[in-house]
Amino acid sequence: MSTSPLSVPKFRFIFAACWLSWCILLALMLRSFGLLWDEAFIDSAISNIILMLACLLLINTFRYYLPRRERYGYILGMCGTISVVWLFLTRALLLLLLPDEYRNFYGDSIYIRLAFGFLILGCMALLSVLWYTLKEQQQNESRKLEAEKLAKEAELFKLRQQLHPHFLFNSLNSINALIGTRPEEARQMIHQLSDFLRGILKKEENQWVSLTEELQHLQLYLDIEKVRFGHRLSTSVGTDESSREMKIPAMLLQPVVENAIKFGLYDTTDTINIAIDATAENGQLIITVQNPFDPSTSLPQKGTGFGLSSVKRRLYLLFARTDLLETQAKGHLFITRIKVPQQ
C-alpha cells in the first residue's frame, strides 16, 4: 500500500489553497447571479465542504484499490455516483438553511452544479490514480533492485565460501615453511592442494558422484590438514562394501568434515581422531562423522551452528526433508549423522 498524496506537506498545502480559492470564486459567482452575500457564502461553503469530503473519500479509496487500465469505466462510474450523492446532500442542507426564494434558483442551477461536481471529482480521481500508479512503479523498481542486490551478495558469499580462504592461506603458509626444509613434501602438498581446488571447480552444485569418488576428494583435504596440524590430527575412514558405489551429492561431506576438524582441533588441545564411517541401510547411504569435543566449555547445540546449517539446507532443497542430518553429543564425542536417500 502506498502513502496518500496528502501525506506530502506540499500537496496538502496545494489542496487546501485550491479549495479555499474555489470557495471564494464560487461565492463571487453566485453573488453575480443575484444572490445576497450571506446566501452566496453559505451556499458556497456547504457545497464545497461536502465536495472536499467527497474528494478525500476518493483519494483514500484509490489508496486501497487501484483500478487496472481496462477498468477506467469504474472511475467514471464512481465519480458519477459520488457527484449525485454530493448533489442531493447539499440540496437537502441548503434548502433547510436558506429561504424559499432560493429554492427556484437552486432548481435552475442544478445541472450546472452536477457538471461542476463531476468535473472536480473527475480531476481529483485522475490525479490520484496517476499518483498511486507512479508510487507503485517506484516500489516495484526498488524491490527489483533490492532483490538483485541480495542475489549478488549471496553469490559473492558462496564464492568466498567455496574458496575456503582460511584453509587456503594456512596451507600456503605450510608450503612456504616446507620449501626451505623439506622441498619434496612442499611439492607434494602443492599437488594435493591443486587437485583439491580443481575438484571444487569441476564439480557442479547438483551433480551426483559415487561415495568412492567423494571420499577420494575428501582424502586430499584430509591429507593437507594432516600436514598442517602434524601429529595432532589423525583420521580413519571406513566404508562397507555395499555403500561404496552408492551415490551422494558432490561436496556434501566436505563441510561436515571441515566442521568436525575445526570443532575437534579448536575445542581440545590433545591429539584428535576424526572417524568417518559409511554404511548402507535399507537402501539408504548412512555416513557418520565423529570428532572429540569438550562438553564443559562448549554447548553441543552451538556446534551445529558452525558449518552444518548449509548442509542441512542443501539436503532440504534436494529431498524436501529436514531429518536427514542429525547431531548428537555422546560424552566427549560429537557425532554428525547424514542419511542420503538413493534415487
Added chain:
Amino acid sequence: MKKAIIIDDEPLARSIVKEYLAFYPQIELAEECSDGFQGVKAIQQHKPDIVFLDIQMPKINGFEMLELIDEPPAVIFTTAFDEYAIRAFETHAVDYLLKPFSRERFSKAVDKWLEQKGAAQQKAATDSLLESVAQSPSQSDRIVVKTSGRIKIIPLHEIQYLEAADDYVKIFTSEGSFLKKKTMNYFEGVLDPKLFVRTHRSYIVNVQQITRIDAYEKENQVAILTSGIKIPVSKSGYVKLKSVLGI
C-alpha cells in the same frame, strides 16, 4: 640479548617464524608453544621481549591468552584470514603478519619493533585492541580467567553477577568466584547490555538470573537472584534495569 616466544598451533607455521628469526642473532628463541595454555606459562617463565602470536588456536585464542597476562610483552600477531581481527589491527595500529608472509615483510615488522622506544604506547595500543576484540563474535559468549594456575573458560550464561574488587572484578558463577584484572567500565562496555545490566557502581547483574526486585530503604531497590543472593540496585541502575526488563 632479546628473548622471543612463538605461539602457534601449526608446527610448520612455527618453523617458518623460527627460520626467519634465525637471521637476527640478537634475538634468542626462548620457547615454542602450540596453544594458549603453554603460552601463558612460557611468557610468565621467560618474560620474553617479543611474542609471535597466532590468533586461531585451540581452546583459547591469541587475544584471550594475552588477557590472562598481567604485563603483556610486545606482540606481533600472525594470522591467515580473519576479517574481524584484521580490521581491529588496523584501527589500533598494532603490527600483524598475514600468512603466508615473506622474509622481507617479517623483517620489516621485527625491525620496526627493535627501533621502537615507546613501550608504554605499544601497551596502550594492545590494551585497546583487546577491548575491541572482546566484542568479536568468537569471543563475545565467554570470559577466560586464570585461577590458581589453571585457566578457566566461563560461558557468559553461567555468570550470575560481577562485583568490583579494587583493581579486579570478581565474577560469580555457581562454581564460585573468579578474579579478572579489568575494570567495571570494561565489562559494562564489553558485555551485551540486553543481558548484563550495571545495577550499581560496583555490580553488574545477569538479567536472566533475577527472580525478584524488592524495595529497599531510601528509594533504593535490591535484586534477588535465583541463587538467593541480593544485589544492590541504585536509582539510575533501577532505571536501566526497568528498560531492559520492559517494565
